[in-house]
Amino acid sequence: METFPEIGVSDDRGRLIPDEGPESRVTRCRSWCFTYRWCVGILLVLSLILLGHALAIYYLYFKCNSADCIGLKMMTLNTWGMPKSLGSQFKEERMQAIGHEIAKGERDIYLLEELWMEPDYETIRASLPAGYHMTLFRQLALSTCDGHAGPEFCSGLSVISRFPLLETEFNSYTYHGDPLKAWIDGEWLARKGVGRVRIQPLKGLSVDLFVTHTAADPDPSHGYNNSYYRVRQVQELMDNYVKKATADVVLLGGDFNAGPNKTQGEPYGIIRGYMKNSIEEFFYKLLTWLNPQYATYGNTKNTFSNTFLPIIYDYIFYHARDESAVNVWTNLYEMPFFKFFLQKDHAISFSDHEAVEATVYVQKLR
Numbered sequence: 001m002e003t004f005p006e007i008g009v010s011d012d013r014g015r016l017i018p019d020e021g022p023e024s025r026v027t028r029c030r031s032w033c034f035t036y037r038w039c040v041g042i043l044l045v046l047s048l049i050l051l052g053h054a055l056a057i058y059y060l061y062f063k064c065n066s067a068d069c070i071g072l073k074m075m076t077l078n079t080w081g082m083p084k085s086l087g088s089q090f091k092e093e094r095m096q097a098i099g100h101e102i103a104k105g106e107r108d109i110y111l112l113e114e115l116w117m118e119p120d121y122e123t124i125r126a127s128l129p130a131g132y133h134m135t136l137f138r139q140l141a142l143s144t145c146d147g148h149a150g151p152e153f154c155s156g157l158s159v160i161s162r163f164p165l166l167e168t169e170f171n172s173y174t175y176h177g178d179p180l181k182a183w184i185d186g187e188w189l190a191r192k193g194v195g196r197v198r199i200q201p202l203k204g205l206s207v208d209l210f211v212t213h214t215a216a217d218p219d220p221s222h223g224y225n226n227s228y229y230r231v232r233q234v235q236e237l238m239d240n241y242v243k244k245a246t247a248d249v250v251l252l253g254g255d256f257n258a259g260p261n262k263t264q265g266e267p268y269g270i271i272r273g274y275m276k277n278s279i280e281e282f283f284y285k286l287l288t289w290l291n292p293q294y295a296t297y298g299n300t301k302n303t304f305s306n307t308f309l310p311i312i313y314d315y316i317f318y319h320a321r322d323e324s325a326v327n328v329w330t331n332l333y334e335m336p337f338f339k340f341f342l343q344k345d346h347a348i349s350f351s352d353h354e355a356v357e358a359t360v361y362v363q364k365l366r
């Protein structure tokens with residue numbers, strides 16, 4: 001007769017196996033356990049995949065299939081449109097490539113920054129898909145914007161939309177960087193600011209699209225940064241424009257030249273105090289979005305800025321003015337990592353920044 005020691009008597013697992021029992025029983029037991037774990041693991045993975053699909057289908061087809069709901073596929077890209085003399089490489093070729101991408105009309109809204117020069121603006125404007133609308137070169141800039149010799153007094157901002165532009169507005173920031181450093185960082189010479197375009201993607205639903213590009217830092221070798229100006233610009237952006245927007249929904253995109261630091265008083269923290277970030281919502285509580293693979297500048301996949309430290313500078317934020325009247329959410333966030341072949345075997349990125357893309361769903365509740 002076989003004897004089994006009482007479970008719990010000993011912490012030695014070996015003792016739970018009958019001393020004189022047949023080897024096969026041990027093996028069977030072990031392999032059953034092994035198989036069982038495998039089954040549980042596989043089932044768990046399968047059910048997660050199914051759940052993911054179910055959620056995606058729910059959001060895409062059930063949650064946004066009525067006449068009161070629309071998905072807005074949008075993209076923001078800093079086009080690196082500095083004149084070549086200021087360091088921008090392959091600018092004409094890159095602008096052509098950006099134009100070809102936009103010509104596909106795969107998105108509803110494009111927010112562009114650093115489209116400083118009018119000839120590059122014209123390249124992109126010439127590629128618009130039929131029926132699309134684009135702000136005029138000086139519509140989101142001061143009328144004094146040069147755009148031929150250099151970016152002086154320009155904002156570099158443009159908006160392209162599948163929906164008609166019902167209103168356009170530009171406000172230059174009050175703080176522009178240090179005039180004494182104008183010839184180092186160019187911030188004071190350019191006139192960065194806030195562009196706003198009103199669209200109405202659904203009957204009775206207004207959306208304000210804000211685009212901006214805030215002060216950048218010079219190369220660290222110069223021994224200073226523009227954090228002081230950047231913070232004031234973002235404060236002005238939020239207090240004077242975004243928070244005062246009268247549209248049902250506000251979408252804000254651009255190059256903020258600030259990493260995702262939620263601390264109060266940091267540019268990102270100031271915006272996140274009022275708006276949601278599409279990428280954060282997409283990855284929900286997983287903090288994977290802070291992974292360097294999502295860096296929009298200095299990404300290892302970028303052929304121009306890969307030697308710099310990876311950081312997220314470009315974002316798409318959203319806000320519903322009255323959450324009981326309009327529901328806004330995202331379920332697609334993507335970095336397309338655009339590249340094209342300059343020559344055979346020589347692929348380059350569209351810009352020194354990566355584009356970010358999000359689909360923002362907007363649903364009227366009443």
Ligand SMILES: *[C@@H]1O[C@H](CO)[C@@H](O)[C@H](O)[C@H]1NC(C)=O
Pocket residue numbers: 224225226227228
């Ligand atoms: C930026 O410069 C300020 C001084 O103007 C300094 O206090 C701050 O630490 C600097 N920030 C970074 C990130 O270097």
Ligand SMILES: *[C@@H]1O[C@H](CO)[C@@H](O)[C@H](O)[C@H]1NC(C)=O
Pocket residue numbers: 261262263266
């Ligand atoms: C965020 O900003 C705060 C204060 O401005 C600073 O002390 C902190 O180190 C920053 N965090 C990161 C992760 O850079």
